[in-house]
Amino acid sequence: MGGFSEAQIHELLEFLDTNHMGWSQAMAPVIMGNADRPELGEELTNSFCRTDPDIARRFARATFLSDNRADLEGVTTRALILQCAEDVIAPREVGEYVHRKLPNSQLVILDATGHCPNLSAPGETIRAIRTFV
Template identity: 75%
Template sequence: MNVSARNNVRINGSGEKAMVFAHGFGCDQNMWRFVEPAFRNSFRTVLFDHVGAGGSDLSKYDPVKYGSLSGYADDLIEIGRELDLKDAVFVGHSVSAMIGILASLKAPGLFSSLVLVGPSARYIDDGDYRGGFSANQIEELLEFLEANHMGWSAQMAPAIMGNADRPELGEELTNSFCRTDPDIAKHFARVTFTSDNRDDLAKVTTPTLVLQCSEDIIASTEVGEYVQRRIPGSKLVILNATGHCPNLSAPDEVIAAMRAFV
């Protein structure tokens, strides 16, 4: 199997150390285009698409394998092994933050540091834990997506992006959602929004930076603070940026925080 072709891997830069960028739900590697170039002088940068997204090989999509985030973590490890990566910097947005954590636990030594952008260990409230959504709200969201992929995308993407004063950002995310195969989008959404990785956080030994937007309807400040508290020794930076995609809406702020960490 050609892992690089399966995941549409792209490599730039010339540094000795690698920096791997992983995109969130409904997106692809293009979401890093304002951030990744800033690190090419210092790192060998690695971009890829999760199977089912962007330029990945859709024929490799297996609902069983990708029935949990663990399947995506296995792909990430395979990319690392194919590229002979060791002690790389992992940068994961949204659901890919947890995918990166799972990969770091499965393959110690693959990553020397983790940068988690807008992470959430669980989206559904549970007792004293506030994930931001009730179980009913998540089920309604998923049922809406399953019934009307295009309508869901048009309604949800601008809300997720935030920054209503910059409608072009919401339009870009809407278009990205709409390009995703509807059946894959439905499946990945259910896997994402019903996942629970809270117990994995305390197992992380890799130095970790949590980047949290000041306003984010998908992953609130409370959620970011929870992730930071549960990962031993991790650091939390609250960005002035709003919305769930600071890699698009406030790339300079993301770059500055990352540079101070790596």
């Protein structure tokens, strides 16, 4: 259900294990998207490079190898799902799936690219959150 195959995920994790800085420089621009705004990729790269490599590896494994889809239907709390229109990490189908499975959710498709709308579209992200709250 994500933007990567299982083999690609294992390759990404192996790359992270062997070369944290190289992984950060290669992956941050992909995760960020917005090739027309390279400063955003640089900001995310710098953030990744400042992260303790052990913590980054644990976080990446938890993120890419966990599967909590079965838990979604049991969540009763109101939830806002912010989905970027174009996201290589979590394609639109992911947001739509989560919305279908969360019984009390609202899906907002942001006119944003990448996986970090808090950086690439902060105004739109804030408006969506304020409207929901």
